Amino acid sequence: xxxxxxxxxxxxxxxxxxxxxxxxxxxxxxxxxxxxxxxxxxxxxxxxxxxxxxxxxxxxxxxxxxxxxxxxxxxxxxxxxxxxxxxxxxxxxxxxxxxxxxxxxxxxxxxxxxxxxxxxxxxxxxxxxxxxxxxxxxxxxxxxxxxxxxxxxxxxxxxxxxxxxxxxxxxxxxxxxxxxxxxxxxxxxxxxxxxxxxxxxxxxxxxxxxxxxxxxxxxxxxxxxxxxxxxxxxxxxxxxxxxxxxxxxxxxxxxxxxxxxxxxxxxxxxxxxxxxxxxxxxxxxxxxxxxxxxxxxxxxxxxxxxxxxxxxxxxxxxxxxxxxxxxxxxxxxxxxxxxxxxxxxxxxxxxxxxxxxxxxxxxxxxxxxxxxxxxxxxxxxxxxxxxxxxxxxxxxxxxxxxxxxxxxxxxxxxxxxxxxxxxxxxxxxxxxxxxxxxxxxx
Numbered sequence: 001x002x003x004x005x006x007x008x009x010x011x012x013x014x015x016x017x018x019x020x021x022x023x024x025x026x027x028x029x030x031x032x033x034x035x036x037x038x039x040x041x042x043x044x045x046x047x048x049x050x051x052x053x054x055x056x057x058x059x060x061x062x063x064x065x066x067x068x069x070x071x072x073x074x075x076x077x078x079x080x081x082x083x084x085x086x087x088x089x090x091x092x093x094x095x096x097x098x099x100x101x102x103x104x105x106x107x108x109x110x111x112x113x114x115x116x117x118x119x120x121x122x123x124x125x126x127x128x129x130x131x132x133x134x135x136x137x138x139x140x141x142x143x144x145x146x147x148x149x150x151x152x153x154x155x156x157x158x159x160x161x162x163x164x165x166x167x168x169x170x171x172x173x174x175x176x177x178x179x180x181x182x183x184x185x186x187x188x189x190x191x192x193x194x195x196x197x198x199x200x201x202x203x204x205x206x207x208x209x210x211x212x213x214x215x216x217x218x219x220x221x222x223x224x225x226x227x228x229x230x231x232x233x234x235x236x237x238x239x240x241x242x243x244x245x246x247x248x249x250x251x252x253x254x255x256x257x258x259x260x261x262x263x264x265x266x267x268x269x270x271x272x273x274x275x276x277x278x279x280x281x282x283x284x285x286x287x288x289x290x291x292x293x294x295x296x297x298x299x300x301x302x303x304x305x306x307x308x309x310x311x312x313x314x315x316x317x318x319x320x321x322x323x324x325x326x327x328x329x330x331x332x333x334x335x336x337x338x339x340x341x342x343x344x345x346x347x348x349x350x351x352x353x354x355x356x357x358x359x360x361x362x363x364x365x366x367x368x369x370x371x372x373x374x375x376x377x378x379x380x381x382x383x384x385x386x387x388x389x390x391x392x393x394x395x396x397x398x399x400x401x402x403x404x405x406x407x408x409x410x411x412x413x414x415x416x417x418x419x420x421x422x423x424x425x426x427x428x429x430x431x432x433x434x435x436x437x438x439x440x441x442x
Contacts, residue, residue: 004102005081011110011120025118026152029126032112036126036133037155040140041071044272045156047144047186048165050321051199051261054253054290055165058265059141060086060094061284062276067091068138073128073153075121075145078292078316078431079440085128088137096442097131105130121145125152139272149188160272162189162219163264165199167206168321183209192217195271200224200260202321222267230263232256237285239263243270246278249285254294255329262288291441292316292430294329300437305405309418311339314434316427318347320355327359330422334363339417343367343393344404345384345425348377353384356425357391365419366411367395368404372428401433 030037044059046052053074063070069088077083085097109126125145132140139160144151148164167183183206190196196219201207207223214221222228228241237248237259251258262285270276297303297312306312311333317326330341341364347353357367369384379387381397388395398404401423412419423433434440 002080002082002099002103004099004106007103007106007110008081008120008124011106011123022150023152023155025116026122026125026155028116029109029113029118029122030129030155032114033109033126033130036129038157039133040129040156041132041137042139042160042272043156043158044139044141044161044163044268045144045153045159045189046141046163046165047148047151047189048163048199049168049182049186049319050317050325051165051257051264052143053293054258054261055163055199055265055268056141056143057253057288057290058251058262058284059269061288062265062269062280063139063141063274064093065280065283065287066274066277068274069136070094071132071135071137071140073132073140073142075124075143076427078427079435083291083441084124085131087131087135088139090136101131102127119152122152128153139274144186144189147182147185147188149185151189154189156189157191159189159191159194161195161197161268162191163197163199163268164189164210165261165264166201166321167210168202168319178205179203180205180209182206184213186210187213190214190217190219193219195220195222197221197264197268197271198223199264220271222271224260224264228263228267230259232259237262239266239281241267241270246281248278248281251285252288253290255325256332257325257328292427292434294326297433297437297439300439302402302405302433302437305402305409306421307409307412307418310408310412311418311420313420313422313424314430315422315424316430317424318351318356318426320352320359323356323359326422326424327363330360330363330420333420337417339420340365340412341420341422342408344370344398344401344421344423345388346370346372346381346429347379347384347425348372348375348428349379350377351379351426353379353387353425354391357388357393361392364393367393368398368407369395370398370401370404370429372426373432375428401429401436
């Protein structure tokens, strides 16, 4: 266990897990620390149900393509706590925070808190501000943890731009059971008079809330489909906004949904005050990376359990909206090359498994449901299999991902094309898979 991981394990034994939505505790703690959140470089603040991580990755790729340094905060991590904090490097690719620097920041924040009631996420958010305020960079890209209005990151009072990505049902006990209620929570990161970029919205009710909030706060706004857009044309990505049109390579991240994510990032970086050239955009489309989101496993230990030549993808999407875009990506892969599709899925009990599985109706040969290691909140594989059955899919519980891969191998026709396998339903499961495979994010 790393030094930083050891410090966080100690914190988790003292403070509650999960979320306790309020800004009082984080504000008190940051005041004790000298208010590091007021000493950040220009902030790109990102909220939304789906696409937050992707647009963050695109923003980072764009800035680094222009020679800018960018600190990046994302959550949750997949394998190691360090993944939440990437420190910008002048003229180069940002690096995950050094373990000793990370551990020192955790200790300092814990000491400043002096044992008072607080959640671990709030402590880790304070760590974000310590790390990003003490090391220079041209920008800080900060992803919201949950919601927006009362998320611990929302102590940022003057973001260079707020970005709201697609909104759908998720975390209903905290945010509400209708998309317009969830949109109102996400819109809480908008600040009066400061720019906001609104990504592609599937639901008109969500878009209406976001646009009315921006208007009420007098925020200069740019809305996907109205003020900026992107589409595929002859195997290229065409991006357009009020500044002009760019003919770009398709993003390295697979899936048509990434076109809108890339467009939102381009518009956001411009709104934050940075010059974005077509050369930067081209380089970013070719260099962007976001582990655990439609990531293909081409090597690693787990592949020995799979059929020879199998195409294996991992994706941490875990709600109905994510299921739809992942299923669309699988359908597009099927159009290009037909292969039998199998799912290996694990989920936690705050999610809507039937809604997720429904997106795959008619696409999947069989679903294998697996546990999530070390999670008290996981859905039992038998119960998860019943949810898949309720969504119209054939499903079977398994003990491990390796066992599921072996089961797929057993039914694979050696005379046919090897299968396509999607492992997902939870970022925690994807983290376990990347760890077991020996391919953690870097």
